[in-house]
Amino acid sequence: MNTFGSILRLTTFGESHGAAIGGVIDGLPAGIEISLGKIADQTARRRPGYSTLASSRREPDEVEFLSGLMSLGADGIEPFSPGNDRAVTLGTPIGYIIRNNDARSADYEALREVYRPSHADLAWQQRYGIRDWRGGGRSSGRETAARVVAGAIARQPLESIGAAIRCKLVSVAAETDPTRFAAIIAEAARDKDSVGGIAECRVSGLPAGIGDPVFGKLQQNLASAILSIGGVKGFDYGDGFAITSLRGSEAADTIRVDNGAIRYGSNHSGGIQGGISTGGEIVFRAAFKPTPTIGKPLETINSSLENIVFENAGRHDPCIALRGVPVVEAMAALTLLDACLSAGVRFPSHNFQPGSGGI
């Protein structure tokens, strides 16, 4: 299963060191204006070289769009041009690819026979009986580049109705003071080790009434989205795990009407009641484990079922949570746009009807 979503569906494909990774976005309404620059902004955030704290693999992550978009010129729509920032959706699937230019497969020959600890390697082999050993293959974090492209598209119609998605790290290695995060990560890197972290995502401006009450609860689909990201070990929303310390009388989000407007006295629920958005801020968290690939030696086995010690010689991210932040936003955007479409929300769109002069 390589598809996510219900009305809005993202299908991704590609191995880390194959020819390319890519995706197909289906179910986006027609006539939605998309800024190509905003897509580039998002993919830049996920890219390894973006932060000096992250791994040094150079991946320009240049996206090539193959279908589903045309460009908006002075005289209406015209054939798609990547140089024109203003694209518009056709209502057809948006196919795109990102070439794996910096693959350096030779680097990975050493991994061919190793099952790295706390990686997918061994479980994958047991599942499929065949494995692309190069850089994690399909299990590589590189697959998330395709998600970030899709999320960067999905967030644009959300923004057009006033919804904003912002995620940031709120703890690294149990430290919650952000001014100390960089030092902690740098120290882990010096030790050839890695650290975990918690990312918190806040969504403002989502209308009330989004989400389904039984299966398809908004928190259910968000949890599914977030736990589909490699390295995430937990999800909670609103007060989350901490709410278990409160009494019902403390945890209640009381409701008031002020001048005809409905207001909540608190937001323990994280903007979702009974699976449906309340119109308040959506708040949820994702717990990222420390990167499993580290420079320190670890006991493991190889494909001949021999006990070995594995010491990663190549680059690694000392804190995958850092690069996870834009991926969390991307998955949130896809989930929320899908839920909005399911609930019948309409988004501002260009309409080139017969007689309108558009075409």
Place this chain on the structure above:
Amino acid sequence: MNTFGSILRLTTFGESHGAAIGGVIDGLPAGIEISLGKIADQTARRRPGYSTLASSRREPDEVEFLSGLMSLGADGIEPFSPGNDRAVTLGTPIGYIIRNNDARSADYEALREVYRPSHADLAWQQRYGIRDWRGGGRSSGRETAARVVAGAIARQPLESIGAAIRCKLVSVAAETDPTRFAAIIAEAARDKDSVGGIAECRVSGLPAGIGDPVFGKLQQNLASAILSIGGVKGFDYGDGFAITSLRGSEAADTIRVDNGAIRYGSNHSGGIQGGISTGGEIVFRAAFKPTPTIGKPLETINSSLENIVFENAGRHDPCIALRGVPVVEAMAALTLLDACLSAGVRFPSHNFQPGSGGI
């Protein structure tokens, strides 16, 4: 959306005070033997009257099976009889209903115009513009009775290959000593208040190689299952949120081969690597909020958009986490059986082939 699952699909229906709730289980292989007694055991665990700590509504929760099963007699299969413990699946959908006998709708007239705080009432109204106000309608916890029936069926083929699912409360109102849980809940009930709790589920005996590596990760589907339960605010697995305090070198599940058998040095990953089961114990947790319906007065609004104070006069559960435990097991069973079927696992089944004398 009222359907859960991919190959194995559960569709539930029913409002809390309508004629009945029920479900349809589709995708179960043919010829699987099902003990009806084991189903009754599970539904008894979820029933309000099961614990003296839970709400006093009497719901015998008598399940009537309408299709998909025949009985196993001395001479092979025969028409389904609820008195015969040994049922066998036909490979057709299993439809079943539970009548809402103790509905006492009149009790709920008072709720007709109230939007209870931290309930689905208001968000539901904003979503649908129409609402069955009686006892939460479709958003009632009663819907989970249909899930427990389905889970009680799904766990049986899992048990037949050696997998066992066990969930229990590991904290109540932040207290982790189980001998103190009853007193804490009783005290909350005396105060007309409620408490939250954390349930931990452990699954042993699941084969390695179950789950998909990108979308359809085992933890993703478990998270989706658990967050679809009303009142659950968080999910984590393995070390979960706590893993963010560890370094990569501490969190690594090293691997060894001993006498040809693959063994892990630890289980920080909770039995799942890269979305796929490792063969180790699956461990995950669900955080339940305190019951939102309490006897204490709470500020809220009514459907005329007036500010009111709502004081629940009727029964309520002082700790929904208690009754959530069998629901967590049920959703885990459905998710894991679905994942096993997707991965091609075959389960022991009766086969009445032509010429076998079966029929």
Place this chain on the structure above:
Amino acid sequence: MNTFGSILRLTTFGESHGAAIGGVIDGLPAGIEISLGKIADQTARRRPGYSTLASSRREPDEVEFLSGLMSLGADGIEPFSPGNDRAVTLGTPIGYIIRNNDARSADYEALREVYRPSHADLAWQQRYGIRDWRGGGRSSGRETAARVVAGAIARQPLESIGAAIRCKLVSVAAETDPTRFAAIIAEAARDKDSVGGIAECRVSGLPAGIGDPVFGKLQQNLASAILSIGGVKGFDYGDGFAITSLRGSEAADTIRVDNGAIRYGSNHSGGIQGGISTGGEIVFRAAFKPTPTIGKPLETINSSLENIVFENAGRHDPCIALRGVPVVEAMAALTLLDACLSAGVRFPSHNFQPGSGGI
């Protein structure tokens, strides 16, 4: 797989001689008014005793609705009452059952070991290794009663936007004069034999722009719907198979604008171009085979793999196409409403918003 549809989904369950058959309709918008009398009208059309030409099994086909509906009283919505013709959808799944009262399973003991020719019996056994032999079990035409209920609901919102679905037999045993159909069928019945027929369905008033251009073409989903009916051997639409005799210049539906309105010069395409409705009349046909169960002796085998001669002693329909007509309409209604919902069509609905006084 026992579910049909994408946004609007019908799941059916039940064996012909089990406790009940039934269905769950999910995805219907909230607030849609449904006349219960119109449902009864449709189920009456499918019922065996409806025509003197059909089988004599008495099936009152009394539908019990279990969920998803409330009633519309003088003061707004109220608990569902089957005696009130005016029901309204809650947006939750509509569950319903039809008890199998006239089951007479004993009649079917003779079938226990017989694989009837041109029936599902043997292929079913090869697929599942277990079989409810009574009256065809899940393969019985009785399953279509659940579809007719769902179709009778689905056609009501379609009617509210002006769409009308009408199906009739256009040929019986190759005869196209309807005044002769009754005599042909009666003659076949006298001969303990059966005849086939072709049903033609016409849908007027469907808006332009319904259907998807690649997968999910309107004709594709209609074909899937119609071929899911037992006994149907073919589907075509517009000029159908006959169009293969025309040249492109003859088959073209020319287009004109008259006083601002778009008009087609012909309707060879049956109201669908490129998978999308044109706004013209949708026309399609279903070919029903002659009933396979007949009174004449036929060579076949039993479950001991012995060659036998089977002579059906019980009732049978001399022409299943007759009873197929309302089933075709039902499947068309489900397909078209689903396609309308996918395309974003909105249907007139009651809205009991906060402050509206509805509740």
Place this chain on the structure above:
Amino acid sequence: MNTFGSILRLTTFGESHGAAIGGVIDGLPAGIEISLGKIADQTARRRPGYSTLASSRREPDEVEFLSGLMSLGADGIEPFSPGNDRAVTLGTPIGYIIRNNDARSADYEALREVYRPSHADLAWQQRYGIRDWRGGGRSSGRETAARVVAGAIARQPLESIGAAIRCKLVSVAAETDPTRFAAIIAEAARDKDSVGGIAECRVSGLPAGIGDPVFGKLQQNLASAILSIGGVKGFDYGDGFAITSLRGSEAADTIRVDNGAIRYGSNHSGGIQGGISTGGEIVFRAAFKPTPTIGKPLETINSSLENIVFENAGRHDPCIALRGVPVVEAMAALTLLDACLSAGVRFPSHNFQPGSGGI
């Protein structure tokens, strides 16, 4: 909706004159050996220049595989190389693209404002309000090239269990003598006109027990597959529409056991009973309309809603049924492999298990 299938899913994307068309095949088991040469054979059959009777657009249809495949070398699997005929599936999605090299968009400027009769142009515009006018955009027959690639892959595991799919034209413009087809088509081309035809597909070697009995009938999924092909106006199987002329006693496929083997006395049912394969030959037909694009002048309208006469100046296929033949085979292969996987059929595969020396 641009996805077809249930367990095996094909998602296609791409407009006729965009950068590329392509597809993603998901759900194929791991370790299946695929000959790249056999894929090229199939795409060659669909290509416009394949027959002298078809349109002259040169489309080399060179497929670039981006993911999901590795190559089979002397020492086991190795990175995918298009020059090595022996590829093997990874169990991950197979992404592929075909560049639109011979697009000549300028040719299509004339079509920008024309709604061609019996094309998707106008209905598309009414559906989406925006349209890629170049060569039909997404509605172009070119989309089927992506299907043929997928079908050429899907048929290989089917062949490995002995199933063979063969489709051919059985009538052109009502003529059933194949030796006269070429002359009829050439004559239509000379007249700047086009002709329709009927393709018949036969599948031998499919095991008994494939297909589902209610929704998901084998004939239902085949009909859905075939009607998803542009230009197809009808589908029937077995005796199809002609069976309506037979009596039940004539249409019965009697069954016999000969030396322990089950044999049918006839195959009126086309190898399917009750939605499930019988093990006999699957036979079905597709009716293709005459190509709507012809050189003769036709009345139509433009996007300014003016009445115009449209005369196609460019190339056109005088008989799309010709090129439809390999598309029918492709869609049949996808449908049947999907049904086999749903029914649990296992296909011969390479397994490079730990310790096997494979990797």
